[in-house]
Structures are given as structure tokens and as C-alpha cells.
Amino acid sequence: MPGHLYILVSLALFFIGTTGVLLRRNALFVLMSVELQLGAGSLALLAFARGLGDQRGHVVAFLVMALAAAEAAVGLAIVVSVYRSRKKIDLDEINELRN
Amino acid sequence: MSIVLAGPTLLDKIAFVVLAGSLLGFALLTITRKSAVGALMALVGTSCAMAGLYATLSAHFLAVLQILVYAGAIMVLFIFAVMIVSRDEEHPIALRGLFLRAAGVLATGYLFYRLAWIVVYERRTDVLATTITLPIPEYGSAASVGRLLFSDFLFPFEAISLLLLVAVVAGVLLARPTRSNRRSQRGGGT
Numbered sequence: 686m687p688g689h690l691y692i693l694v695s696l697a698l699f700f701i702g703t704t705g706v707l708l709r710r711n712a713l714f715v716l717m718s719v720e721l722q723l724g725a726g727s728l729a730l731l732a733f734a735r736g737l738g739d740q741r742g743h744v745v746a747f748l749v750m751a752l753a754a755a756e757a758a759v760g761l762a763i764v765v766s767v768y769r770s771r772k773k774i775d776l777d778e779i780n781e782l783r784n
Numbered sequence: 785m786s787i788v789l790a791g792p793t794l795l796d797k798i799a800f801v802v803l804a805g806s807l808l809g810f811a812l813l814t815i816t817r818k819s820a821v822g823a824l825m826a827l828v829g830t831s832c833a834m835a836g837l838y839a840t841l842s843a844h845f846l847a848v849l850q851i852l853v854y855a856g857a858i859m860v861l862f863i864f865a866v867m868i869v870s871r872d873e874e875h876p877i878a879l880r881g882l883f884l885r886a887a888g889v890l891a892t893g894y895l896f897y898r899l900a901w902i903v904v905y906e907r908r909t910d911v912l913a914t915t916i917t918l919p920i921p922e923y924g925s926a927a928s929v930g931r932l933l934f935s936d937f938l939f940p941f942e943a944i945s946l947l948l949l950v951a952v953v954a955g956v957l958l959a960r961p962t963r964s965n966r967r968s969q970r971g972g973g974t
Contacts (some may be wrong), residue, residue: 691841692903694804698811700896705815707888713820713865717827720858721811724834727846735841738919743929744937746846750853751944752901754953757858761865762958769961777881 691732699725712764712774716757723753796815799840807833820866824859845926852909 698721705718727746735740768774813826829839831854838847922928933941 689903689906690804691837693900694807694837696896696899696903697808700892701808701811701815703892704889707885707892710816711820713869714823715817717814717823717862720827720854721830722852724830727810728834728837731838731841731843731846735843738923740923740929740932741936743843743846743924744933744940745930745970746843747811747849747933747942748944750846750849751948754853754858755948758787758951758955759958761861762885762955765865765868766958774869 688736691735692729695725695729695732698728700710700720710775710777712767712776712779713761715776716760716764719760720753720757723749723756796840801835803833803836807837820870821863824862824866827862828855828859831859831882841924844922845922845929849925 702718702721702725705721706715709715709718720721727749730742730746734740734746764774767779771779773779808828810826810829814823814830817823817826829849834854835847835850838844838850920928
């Protein structure tokens, strides 16, 4: 398939992920939307790697995958810890660090 | 020697349309579901469709890893978090500051439009041209990606392993109940 179709799909996926990050209130859903954004980036990397015939894009996508795992571990730990102490995970109502 | 693929056949087109459509559909479900478990299952579907797209780009090693890491490891993490923090929300879309958020979404949409225009307009350039031959026969296999990973990208590989270790320690440290918390829970129980 032509490479630009993959880039278009990746752009649409990134747009959906950004919309989720901006509009959802629940921290869990925001983390899921961040996963969508990272996946969109990986897809674009692999499409360009295929077009250029270069495997270094695969290595970078591999590193992004490991990074996504680390981000999910730390992010979910923060969500659980905030829920334990505040009993809420709405991002609008968590403002302990403000003022 | 290079393997010659016979261009995009009808089967290739069908596979691409089905995979891309289910990818975007599952992604939309992920950000619109009210229940966290439903959104999680849609995220699993997104990962599987993404792995299929990787396979059509002849990135077979990454396709397998996508299933293993996303549908396996990250999903288990999310399921445990949902189990602890299970709370469906009545108003999933934020209403406070909606104007600013809508402006952000509109700006992202404009960015999407501009980038898509560039991609469509420049679709004849070399980078994104249709390549029907694989550069090397073992392109995207675990052996050739792994060889690159352990030669040119050895330092990033070791750095990311250290980062994962730090993330695991941080996760344990953050999710463990603190002393004051435990006392308040015990006080609430009696």
C-alpha cells in the first residue's frame, strides 16, 4: 500500500488521542489516550522506515514501546496513590499543587 | 537478492482498509466509553489492529511485540488499576473550561488538516513512494532488528533497561500505602 495512507491513519489516530487527553476528566482515560498517541507515533515511524528501506525506525519504535510500558507503570501508580489519599481521580478536582 | 512483492493487490487493499478502519473505530470507542473496562477492551482491539498494520508494513518482530507488550503487559497494569480505582463517571466529558478545551481540540484539528494536506500533496516524493521490493530479504525479522539493536543502538538499549528498572521501583514506592494513610484507614474501619 502507498506509504502516505499509513501516515494519514497515524495522523487521525494522533488526533483522536489528543482529543481524549483534552476532553476526558478521568485520569485512567487520559492515560489510555496517551497510549493511543504513542501508538500513532510508532506507526508513522514504521511507515517511514518501510518507505526508506531502513530498519532503524524499527529500533526506535521498540524503544518507544518500552517507554510506553514505563510511562504506564509510573502513571498508574500515581493514579492509585492519589486515589488512596484523595478518593477521587478527576483531573479537574486534583489541585493540591496549585497555590 | 530482493523479494519482489506484486504491488498492492486487492487482498492487500482489503486488509489495509479493514485494519485501518477497525483501528480508528476502536480508538474512537476508547475515548468515548463511559465504563473503564469497556474502554480498556477497545484499547486491546486498537493494539491488535495496530499489530496487523505493522505486519502489512513487513515489521513482523514489532507486530509480535505489540501484541505481547500492549495486549499483555500494559493491559494487565490497566486492569489492576481499574480494579482498585473502579468508579464510573456520570459526566465523562469535562464541562468546566470547555471553551478552552474546545479551542485546543480545534487547534489540533487544524494541525491534523495541515499535516494531512502536506502528506497528500507530497505523496509522490521518494520517502513515501510505493516500494514493492523489500530492501533485504530478512527486513523486519527479529534477527536483523536485534542485530541492529545490539550494535548501533546498544547504549539506548541499556539506558531503556535502566529506565524500566527505575519505573518499576517508582511504581512500587508510589502505590504502596503510606503510614498516615494506613492509620486513617484503620481509624475509619473501627
